Amino acid sequence: MSRVPFYLKExxxxxxxxxxxxxxxxxKLPVWERITLTWIVLFSxxxxxxxxxxxxxxxxxxxxxxIIASFMRDMLMEDVRHRGxxxxxxxxxxxxxxxxxxxxxxxxxxxxxxxxxxNVIFMDIKPGIIKIKTDLHSDTGVTILANSITLTPGxxxxxxxxxxxxxxxxxxxxxxxxxxxxxxxxxxxxxxxEWLKRIFW
Amino acid sequence: MVEENLLVxxxxxxxxxxxxxxxxxxxxxLFGPTLPDRIVGLNTITTKVVIIIAILSVIGRRYxxxxxxxxxxxxxxxxxxxxxxxxxxxxxG
Amino acid sequence: xxxxxxLAFGEIAMIFGALGILRFPDVYTRLHAATxxxxxxxxxxxxxxxxxxDASIFIxxxxxxxxxxxxxxxxxxxxxxxKGAYKYGIxxxxxxxxxxxxxx
Numbered sequence: 001m002s003r004v005p006f007y008l009k010e011x012x013x014x015x016x017x018x019x020x021x022x023x024x025x026x027x028k029l030p031v032w033e034r035i036t037l038t039w040i041v042l043f044s045x046x047x048x049x050x051x052x053x054x055x056x057x058x059x060x061x062x063x064x065x066x067i068i069a070s071f072m073r074d075m076l077m078e079d080v081r082h083r084g085x086x087x088x089x090x091x092x093x094x095x096x097x098x099x100x101x102x103x104x105x106x107x108x109x110x111x112x113x114x115x116x117x118x119n120v121i122f123m124d125i126k127p128g129i130i131k132i133k134t135d136l137h138s139d140t141g142v143t144i145l146a147n148s149i150t151l152t153p154g155x156x157x158x159x160x161x162x163x164x165x166x167x168x169x170x171x172x173x174x175x176x177x178x179x180x181x182x183x184x185x186x187x188x189x190x191x192x193x194e195w196l197k198r199i200f201w
Numbered sequence: 202m203v204e205e206n207l208l209v210x211x212x213x214x215x216x217x218x219x220x221x222x223x224x225x226x227x228x229x230x231l232f233g234p235t236l237p238d239r240i241v242g243l244n245t246i247t248t249k250v251v252i253i254i255a256i257l258s259v260i261g262r263r264y265x266x267x268x269x270x271x272x273x274x275x276x277x278x279x280x281x282x283x284x285x286x287x288x289x290x291x292x293x294g
Numbered sequence: 295x296x297x298x299x300x301l302a303f304g305e306i307a308m309i310f311g312a313l314g315i316l317r318f319p320d321v322y323t324r325l326h327a328a329t330x331x332x333x334x335x336x337x338x339x340x341x342x343x344x345x346x347x348d349a350s351i352f353i354x355x356x357x358x359x360x361x362x363x364x365x366x367x368x369x370x371x372x373x374x375x376x377k378g379a380y381k382y383g384i385x386x387x388x389x390x391x392x393x394x395x396x397x398x
Contacts, residue, residue, distance in 0.1 A: 048359055051352035113334040116327055117310040120317060127323060131392040150369035151333060156326055157373045158380065158393060170393045172322050172376065172386070179390060211298055212346070215339070218305045222312040229315055229324075237321045237379035244371060245315065245328045248364070249308070252336050255360060259347045267356045274363055281371035288378030 013163075020137065033086050034077045038069040040090075041076065076140075081199060093199070101195060105151065112153035119174065128176030129158065132185040134167050134193060141200030142167060148192045155188050212256050219249050219256075240284050247277040300342035307335035320387050321379050329372040336368075337361045 029037075042065040050057060080089075119125055136142050146157040149171060158170040171188055178184050208214060226249075229242035251270045258266030311331025318324045340361040344354050380386075380393065 045359075048352065048355045051350075051356070109330075109334045109337070112330045113307045113310075116314055116330050117307075120310050120314045120327065123317070125318075125323060127386065127388045128390040129386065129388055129393045130390070131396070146373065147366070147369040150329060150372060151365075153330075154326075156322065156329070156376060157369075158376050159373075161396070172326075172388075174323060174326055176389060211301060212343075215301055215305055219308060222308050225312045226315060235321065235379075235384060237375060237382065237384065238324065240375055241321065241324055241328050242315065244375075245311070245332055248332050248336060248368065251360075251364075252339055255340060255343060255357065259343050259349075262349075264349060264353050267353065267360065271356070271360055271363065274360065274367065278367045278371060282374055285371070285374035285378035288375070288382040292378075292382040 029077065029080060031073065034073040035066075035069050036086060037077045037080070037090075038073050038075075039066055042069055097195070097199065101192075104192065104195070105148065108152045112151065115153040124175070126175050128173050128179075130171050130173055130176065130179065130181075130184050130188075132169050132171060132181060132188060134169060134185075134189070136193065136196060136200060137162075137167060138200050141196050142169075144200070145169075145189070145193060145196055149188060152188070152190070152192075210260060212260055216253055216256055219253050223249050237288060240281070240288075244277065244281050247273070251277070297342040297345040300338045300345070304335040304338035304342065307331045307338070311335065321384055322376060322386050325372050325376055329368055333365060333368045336364050340364075 043062060046061040046065055047053070047058070050061065134142070134145060136145055142160055146160065146169065149155050149157050149169070154174045156172040156174075158172050161168050161170070171184075173184075173188070177187070206213075208217075223246050226242050226246055230239050230246070233239040233242060251274050254266055254270040254273065258264055258270070308331060311327050314327025314331065315324050318327060340357050344357050347353065347357075
């Protein structure tokens with residue numbers, strides 16, 4: 001793609017963006033599902049924060065969060081993949097995906113704490129900034145992937161760039177083992193990307 | 202039942218260790234070679250203060266302090282983002 | 295018993311994070327120590343508090359929400375500061391810098 005002249009590049013980028021947008025439109029959730037998912041998240045947050053289960057409080061919270069969810073429906077649930085019925089989606093998320101992710105991240109977090117302690121004691125660092133490619137395209141998915149990369153051992157996300165419909169991440173690695181893009185991507189991302197591709201597009 | 206002495210549980214000793222690490226980090230805030238070093242030190246100290254407030258609220262059974270910890274954490278997030286934006290702006294001009 | 299083990303792990307992680315911020319050579323490696331050790335230590339200490347306390351279920355849920363917010367907010371601020379420090383003009387001490395190749 002680097003041999004393409006400069007005036008063609010913008011055109012190509014536009015076409016790619018339009019294709020991506022059309023594909024995305026066919027994958028978007030229906031309106032009532034987005035409203036319901038956002039309402040569930042907001043209402044559970046309301047109940048936890050107010051710590052009050054009287055009937056008046058529940059009714060007031062339900063109405064207020066429904067009004068907020070009806071016009072904020074595109075902010076939180078825009079990027080969720082279109083698959084299965086609503087109840088099926090909620091059950092899969094609560095029983096399968098969330099515990100899997102939590103267990104993976106808990107062990108990675110403990111391992112990264114031990115690794116930082118080892119680095120502090122022995123000071124065996126060889127830092128480098130590596131560029132890797134991801135298959136995720138949505139904003140929420142890339143954000144969660146960047147946060148997970150920051151919490152895994154030895155890596156820190158610097159920046160995200162999107163060019164020609166592909167997403168690249170710049171990662172500061174505290175012990176740069178390889179400079180090859182595919183090998184570094186496999187070593188850094190691990191199985192988190194496979195997990196995230198099931199929920200976000 | 203509010204316990205007067207802080208050091209009867211291991212969590213009280215934990216508060217003391219957290220205060221000690223915050224004092225260690227004050228060196229980075231005061232004598233940091235560049236501006237981002239000081240910001241890193243301040244953010245870390247604020248996270249430790251949030252944990253100290255949560256531990257004190259559970260030890261002393263004053264549970265309204267948990268809300269205060271949540272609010273302090275959110276203020277920390279907004280402050281960190283504004284300082285990062287300031288660094289980015291100032292580098293350009 | 296298990297809450298004291300979790301508490302000890304969190305305190306040790308916090309101490310090593312502070313030592314890392316004091317010892318590492320430049321801003322980016324200091325951010326490594328700050329983010330990982332702070333998030334891990336804070337979450338383990340909050341889990342210990344949830345197991346230890348005998349308050350109602352809502353207080354435990356509030357502490358869980360606090361741990362979730364720490365896990366969400368801390369890495370976000372960390373890479374905001376990393377990008378800001380790079381744009382501010384601080385050169386990292388690295389063996390290879392692919393970010394400078396693409397943004398001259």
